[in-house]
Amino acid sequence: MEKKDKNISAMSTPAIGEAGFTGDWRDMRPVINHGKCIPSVKNKPACYLCWLYCPEGVIKTGIPVEIDLNYCKGCGICAEECPAKAITMVSEGG
Amino acid sequence: MAEVQIMTGNTAAATAAKLCQVQVVSAYPITPQTSVTETLSQFIESGELKAEYVRVESEHSAMTVCISASTVGARVFTSTSSHGLLYMHEQLHWAAGSRLPIVMCCVNRGVGAPWSIFNDQQDSISQRDTGWIQFYCRDNQEIIDTVIQAYRIAEEVYAPVMVCYDGFVLSHTMMPVCIPDAEMVASFLPPYKPHTILSPDNPYNINPVLFPGMRKNSAGILCDGYMEMRYKLQEALEKARDVIIATGIKYSKLTGRDYSEMLWRYKTDDAEVILTGMGSIATEATVAVDQLRQKGIKAGVIGVRVFRPFPRIAVQQALKNAQAIIVLEKAISYGFEGALCSDIKAALYGTGINPPLHNFIAGLGGRDVKAREISEAVQASLTEMKNKNAQNKTIWINCRK
Amino acid sequence: MPENLFKINKEEYMLPGNRSCQGCGLSLSYRYALKALRENTILTLPACCLTVLHGLYPTTSVTIPCLNCTFASTAASAAGLVAGLNATGKTDTTVVAFAGDGGTFDMGIQALSGAAERGTDFIFVCYDNEGYMNTGTQRSSATPMGAITTTTPILTKEQHKKDMLKIMEAHDIAYIATTSPAYPIDLYDKFVKAKRIKGTRYMQICVPCPPGWGYPPRDTVKIARLAIETGVFVLFEMENGKFRFTGRSKSLAEKGNRLPLINYIERQDRFKKISEEQLSLLQKFTDNKWNEYLKKAEG
Known part of the structure; x- marks a missing residue:
């Protein structure tokens, strides 16, 4: 028999991807040039302003910096705020 | 004690x-x-x-x-x-x-x-x-x-x-x-056990947006949509009838005061005319019934204790021998009749219990309504009910028209 | 690089794959507010953009417990949570209400004023995106003069923004702070501080909204920064009535080098119908408020 939930009132539980893979919303993709990206260049934890300003929390503060493209909505704030101009927004279509 | x-x-x-x-x-x-x-x-x-x-x-x-x-x-x-x-x-x-x-x-x-x-x-x-x-x-x-x-x-x-x-x-x-x-x-009264406790240990998001359709949760279980939630509320109120009665019986045993039914009765055993209402107007109706009985009219009172869930079956049983029904109400659904009156008629629909029924709208905004005024209005209604075209009407009591 | 970036709580309480718009100023602000508030917090929200961000049943994008409430009731909902937690002996949980400007300046003001007057021990956060953005950009009392909204489509808003901060100041509450997603560390620090303080705390965040304000999503931080640089939004704290500028607003106050309002206005489509007269009134309004703050800072 089909399993039924026992909730008598509406209460949600937390999970990643409530709206699905929001990476699908993107028409521009952020691409990091690790030759310019400060943590990669200095080879130590530094800068991370992209992480700081990401409204989605999809950027990882490692070396190199990584962006989770499954959920990145492609807003482009990271590219705008990168002091080294290491991130460019590239068309998803191209 | x-x-x-x-x-x-x-x-x-x-x-x-x-x-x-x-x-x-x-x-x-x-x-x-x-x-x-x-x-x-x-x-x-x-x-x-x-x-x-x-x-x-x-x-x-x-x-x-x-x-x-x-x-x-x-x-x-x-x-x-x-x-x-x-x-x-x-x-x-x-x-x-x-x-x-x-x-x-x-x-x-x-x-x-x-x-x-x-x-x-x-x-x-x-x-x-x-x-x-x-x-x-x-x-x-x-x-x-x-x-x-x-x-x-x-x-x-x-x-x-x-x-x-x-x-x-x-x-x-x-x-x-x-x-x-x-x-x-x-x-x-046992301690309150909530169905859900919102706390940092239970990071629920309570009462979020629901779409019309059902949706799976992260464990893959298809969860209710808005309509299922509403069905469960309706189900709970329907089920509440049994709970109300069971609770009333338990309470009656502890106190000796009778709450075993969703209705209360006054001189209904042989009653041909049933006056019904909710709250103090039903109490007033018991005095009116005594006056009617002095005039030889076999009247009784059914007091409705519970309005929602509506005691449909209890109302049917209580009214099955009535030859005339008077529904006393201190409220009205403008453009039609009192809500209790509509509900009583709905409860009787299809049961074959179909006596003349008058809806008395009384006591709005605190207008005094005396037992004597009720009993006189009942007598007038009983006369009027003999007319086939006046068996179902709303009458404003003690109101200049 | 900001050295204090590494002190920020690394845990994310707002999960990826949520329903906020691209470049949402609220989403960015909320991320840091939740990091600062962290565990042992209960949220309450009216119907607003955050309802959408929190997600559709049966899944939520936020790992902190939350009670959704009706539009007018946010602060009362928080007061009920506080009372219920006290009554059941759970006195170490912080109750935080988040509402937009509609749920604060307009419909929520009565319950907020009541809760503040009673000194309810909670944080009320107004994320101010200057309009009813969740219903598609209608005018609120927080909308600035000269802004186009769908309910001021031709004439633009003809009145100035309501000064909600002054209203809250008049309630003599424990803590008032303003924050901006352009300065996430300042925002974070203020929320950390607010969590430690007892009594009613009021926080207002200036939250740029790409679709509502009419600018590309990539510019959210820039617009938020320009709001501070022009003084249209001012970063400050008031603790027990004592005012002090903070962060970028502090150095602007010291150096007197605020940018003209036009630098902020010209980047947003919502101001494309602003008249010369409105612009000058808006500049004067901003200057007057700024001067009021300077006086307050002098003490």
Whole structure:
């Protein structure tokens, strides 16, 4: 028999991807040039302003910096705020 | 041991809340309810009752406080009247949709415009469809007993309960009331067990947006949509009938006062004419029935204690031998008839019980309605009912037309 | 690089794959507010953009417990949570209400004023995106003069923004702070501080909204920064009535080098119909408020 939930009132539980893979919303993709990206260049934890300003929390503060493209909505704030101009927004279509 | 005290309906309500050891009280003053909250303030500030009292800036906030305090696991109480109840309207739906066992007294009062501070039942009747269980009390004893039972019922079916009683007629009238002792109430009413407790250990998002369709959760289980949630509320109120009766029987055994039915009866065994109504007007009808019986008319009274869930089967059984029915109401659904009248007719539909039925609209805005006026109107109706075209009508009692 | 970036709580309480718009100023602000508030917090929200961000039943994008409430009831909902937690002996949980400007300046003001007057022990956060953005950009009392909204489509808003901060100041509450997503560390620090303080705390965040304000999503931080640089939004704190500028606003106050308002206005489509007269009135309004703050800072 089909399993039924026992909730008598509406209460949600937390999970990643409530709206699905929001990476699908993107028409521009952020691409990091690790030759310019400060943590990669200095080879130590530094800068991370992209992480700081990401409204989605999809950027990882490692070396190199990584962006989770499954959920990145492609807003482009990271590219705008990168002091080294290491991130460019590239068309998803191209 | 239970003791008898002379008290007003409002003191009876506040005393009941105290006996139920409510943990959060939130209310706003409005006539004729005000002294309920004043009495509770006295209980709480003196330390007689250990509870949080949130003295809010509106009734909308009073019901909101009850909703969120109940969500984190507290037993809550509030009371209001008239415009206060109407101002809560949105929150009444929210409380029922959240399936919270909030108990509220509604001290019935007329609704403006124009202003009236006096009694009728337009306020609570107009909240009929909010998903609350509604009780109507006939005297102050019933107020204290009903509030105590209300918590047990609410916390079993997870639906809010409104205990309604007539403003001034009961709220400000002194009557002897047998106060159940605290141990008895404690044994009757188990501690509140919420269906969900919102806490940092349970990071739920309660009452989010639901789409029309059902949706899977992260464990892959297909969860309810909005409509299923609504079905469950309806199911809970339907099921509440059995809970109300079982609770009433249990309470009757402990107190010796009979709450075993959703209706009460007065001289109905041989009655051919049944007067029915809710609250103090039904009590008034018992006096009218005595007068009618002196004139040789076999009349009786069915008092409706519970309006939602509507006691459909009980009404059918109680009215099956009636040759004439009079429904007395202190409210009306404008453009048609009284809501209780419509519901009684709906309950009788298809049963073959089809006697003439007159709907008396009486006592709006506190207009006095004496037993004699009721009995005279009943006699006039009985004469009129002989006419085939006058077997189903609404009559305004004691009103210049 | 900001050295204090590494002190920020690394845990994310707002999960990826949520329903906020691209470049949402609220989403960015909320991420840091939740990091600062962290565990042992209960949220309450009215119907607003955050309802959408929190997600559709039966899944939520936020790992902190939350009670949704009706529009007018946010602060009362928080008061009920506080009362219920006290009554059940759970006194170490912080109750935080989040509402937009509609739920604060307009419909929520009565319950907020009541809760503040009672000294309810909670944080009320207004994320101010200057309009009813969740219903598609209608005018609110927080909308600035000269802004186009769908309910001021031709004439633009003809009145100035309501000064909600002054209203809250008049309630003599424990803590008032303003924050901006352009300065996430300042925002974070203020929320950390607010969590430690007892009594009513009021926080207002200036939250740029790409679709509502009419600018590309990539510019959210730039617009938020320009709001501070021009003084249209001012970063400050008031603790027990004592005012002090903070962060970028502090150095602007010291150096007196605020940018003209036009630098902020010209980047947003919502101001494309602003008249010369409105612009000058808006500049004067901004200057007057700024001067009021300077006086307050002098003490």
